[in-house]
Each structure stands twice: as structure tokens, then as C-alpha cells.
Amino acid sequence: MxxxxxxxxxxxxxxxxxxxxxxxxxxxxxxxxxxxxxxxPQFLSILIIIGLALAILSPETITVLLGTRSGIWGVIGAAMIGSVTLIPGFVAFPLAAALQKNGAGYMQIAAFVSTLMMVGIVTLPLEIKTFGKRATMIRNILAFAFSLIAAFVIGVVLK
Structure with missing residues (x-):
């Protein structure tokens, strides 16, 4: 309505x-x-990737890799994947919803989405060129750490 x-x-x-x-x-x-x-074009390509990923990975596999029982290793894995992935925000959240519906835990999704938005491994060269190596490394390390903290807070709050 x-x-x-x-x-x-x-x-x-x-x-x-x-x-x-x-x-x-x-x-x-x-x-x-x-x-x-x-x-x-970006949106369609991401939808295709999401569709293929969900077709290849069964809900059981997603639950094992990113489910609530995957614990700290699932959070770290999701954070690592999010750090090296370059996806716009308007695609990241539907992807997170699809992962959640297929068995991923809130803490793991929070780590994935927050690192996806804040950590830029793919964009490091451009960022180093613009801001310098020291500032770029500090920003990315702090963003990664904050993402993990945010994921654990989400895990505690939504448990």
C-alpha cells in the first residue's frame, strides 16, 4: 500500500x-x-552474477560458508570477499538480501556489505595516487577493522 x-x-x-x-x-x-x-548494464551484470552464484551455490553451501555457524571464519571470509569486490551500493543490498534468504548469517552479511562499501582493495592504486600510500593504508586498515566491529555488534544485537 x-x-x-x-x-x-x-x-x-x-x-x-x-x-x-x-x-x-x-x-x-x-x-x-x-x-x-x-x-x-551494471545492474544487469550484477543480477546475472547473483543468479549464477545462487544457482551454483546451494542454500546449504551458503549456510556452511556464511551461515551463523560459520563463526569468526565466516565473518573474516565475508570481509575479505567484500574488500576485494567492487559492487555499487544499489546492488550490494539486494545481494545481501538474497544471501540472507539463502542461509547467510547477519554478522557475515554485515561484514561483507560494510567492507564492500568502505574497503577498496581494487581501487588502491588510484587512492594511493590521490591521497598517498600512508593515508590510503591507514584508511583501509581502519575501515576493515571497523567493519569487523560493526559485524560483531550486528551479530550481538540481532541474535
């Missing part, structure tokens, strides 16, 4: 904008469409 309300509000806002200034509204819709077209 709430979704329909949001769609109604968005449609109403679009109608008001269209009646107020048709040219600006058309220009905004064109920009929105271009943004959608730019995001779509």
Missing part, C-alpha cells in the same frame, strides 16, 4: 512539474532516462 502512495506522490509531482514548465520536465525525464541507461 505504501508503495502505491509513493507512486501516486511521484506521479502527482511529475504532473505538477509538467504543468508548471513542460520543457524543464521533459529535460529532467530525458536526464533520468540517460541515468537509467547508464546504470542498467
Amino acid at each position: 505504501f508503495t502505491y502512495i509513493l507512486y501516486g506522490l511521484a506521479g502527482g509531482g511529475l504532473a505538477i512539474s509538467f504543468f508548471k514548465d513542460r520543457n524543464k520536465t521533459k529535460m529532467a525525464l530525458r536526464k533520468a532516462w540517460r541515468s537509467f541507461e547508464n546504470i542498467l
Whole structure:
């Protein structure tokens, strides 16, 4: 129901904008469409990767590797995978939901998502070039440590 309300509000806002200034509204819709077209290839490729991963890895395998019983090794493994993966946030959260539905634990998902967002192993060369080696290493080490702390807090809170 709430979704329909949001769609109604968005449609109403679009109608008001269209009646107020048709040219600006058309220009905004064109920009929105271009943004959608730019995001779509990444989004589709990630959906394919998620689909293949879920097809290859059974829920039982995901539970063993990333489930609540995988303990500290599951958290560290998820954190390591998240550290070297470069996925945008709008894809990371649906991926986390899919992993959770297939048996991954909250603590492991928290470690994966937080390192995915904060630790940048793939982007290290660019970051070193921009900020310097020392600042980059300190930032990434602290981000990794904070991700582990956040994962354990989530594990305690949601237990």
C-alpha cells in the first residue's frame, strides 16, 4: 500500500512539474532516462552474477560458508570477499538480501556489505595516487577493522 502512495506522490509531482514548465520536465525525464541507461548494464551484470552464484551455490553451501555457524571464519571470509569486490551500493543490498534468504548469517552479511562499501582493495592504486600510500593504508586498515566491529555488534544485537 505504501508503495502505491509513493507512486501516486511521484506521479502527482511529475504532473505538477509538467504543468508548471513542460520543457524543464521533459529535460529532467530525458536526464533520468540517460541515468537509467547508464546504470542498467551494471545492474544487469550484477543480477546475472547473483543468479549464477545462487544457482551454483546451494542454500546449504551458503549456510556452511556464511551461515551463523560459520563463526569468526565466516565473518573474516565475508570481509575479505567484500574488500576485494567492487559492487555499487544499489546492488550490494539486494545481494545481501538474497544471501540472507539463502542461509547467510547477519554478522557475515554485515561484514561483507560494510567492507564492500568502505574497503577498496581494487581501487588502491588510484587512492594511493590521490591521497598517498600512508593515508590510503591507514584508511583501509581502519575501515576493515571497523567493519569487523560493526559485524560483531550486528551479530550481538540481532541474535
